[in-house]
Amino acid sequence: xxxxxxxxAARRLVQRVLVRRRIVAAAAQDxxxxxxxxxxxxxxxxxxxxxVVAARRxxxxxxxxxxxxxxxxxxxxxxxxxxxxxxxxxxxxxWKLELVTDDGRRVAFTDVRRFGRIRLLRDPAAxxxxxxxxxxxxxxxxxxxxxxxxxxxxQAPLKAVLLDQAVFAGVGNWIADxxxxxxxxxxxxxxxxxxxxxxxRLRRTLHAIVxxxxxxxxxxxxxxxxxxxxxxxxxxxxxxTARAERIVHETIGGRTTAWVxxxxx
DNA sequence: CTCAGTGTTCAGTG
DNA sequence: TCACTGAACACTGA
Numbered sequence: 582x583x584x585x586x587x588x589x590a591a592r593r594l595v596q597r598v599l600v601r602r603r604i605v606a607a608a609a610q611d612x613x614x615x616x617x618x619x620x621x622x623x624x625x626x627x628x629x630x631x632x633v634v635a636a637r638r639x640x641x642x643x644x645x646x647x648x649x650x651x652x653x654x655x656x657x658x659x660x661x662x663x664x665x666x667x668x669x670x671x672x673x674x675x676w677k678l679e680l681v682t683d684d685g686r687r688v689a690f691t692d693v694r695r696f697g698r699i700r701l702l703r704d705p706a707a708x709x710x711x712x713x714x715x716x717x718x719x720x721x722x723x724x725x726x727x728x729x730x731x732x733x734x735x736q737a738p739l740k741a742v743l744l745d746q747a748v749f750a751g752v753g754n755w756i757a758d759x760x761x762x763x764x765x766x767x768x769x770x771x772x773x774x775x776x777x778x779x780x781x782r783l784r785r786t787l788h789a790i791v792x793x794x795x796x797x798x799x800x801x802x803x804x805x806x807x808x809x810x811x812x813x814x815x816x817x818x819x820x821x822t823a824r825a826e827r828i829v830h831e832t833i834g835g836r837t838t839a840w841v842x843x844x845x846x
Numbered sequence: 847c848t849c850a851g852t853g854t855t856c857a858g859t860g
Numbered sequence: 861t862c863a864c865t866g867a868a869c870a871c872t873g874a
Binding site: 583584586587641656657658659660694696697698710744746753754755756801815816836837 | 850852853854
């Protein structure tokens, strides 16, 4: 479940369970795709004995500061997740990495589809992929004027630019659609065409949606009933918003986009 | 059997 | 070089 709200929920979980703890054991499942640029063996060996100093996040990326470098960085891809438990026999299916703390907790990274990544990096914030990220959608959005200056250079559809992690770090497919719906902007608009007032509306709406979703710990069942989120799934022609507006599904910016042409201009 | 999917990267094109 | 588009990646479930 990985957009910014889930990544932030994971950061808080790690903050609570791992920070200030020592890792007394680590196991990793061999997987050359998920363990990018390293290996399961090397990661497990490195983590054993380390103390966790801090839990950081930017966009959809998380990393752990350790008492020695390199540090541990991870990304959830499409299906990555974290699990916390106490008993070894509760180790979840599709686990890639499991840490055991000095107070007996176990934390596992799982990933069914293997688009997630686990890396060892000397300085995660200063190295790709994290160094390539743009404004964090929760904590780093600039003012409307600066944002407009960035968007002015982009001829792509607004939907595609919202998904560009080098501009809006942490925005994924449903957040992009939700923002465009609530800000009443068409996903097809060229990003460069937005007026300052429209950029201000986009910015304010994005921030409000991300903050609300983070406050709800990414628990989508509790998202406000007025959100497009509850009605956008499945490309069915009958789909309507809570206000009974017709929802259409089209591929824009290379992704399925749910939007309401009668409302979004 | 086919297709879509809460993500990212890379090759090809202009 | 840059911006943009579409395919590819791996796997599950409808």
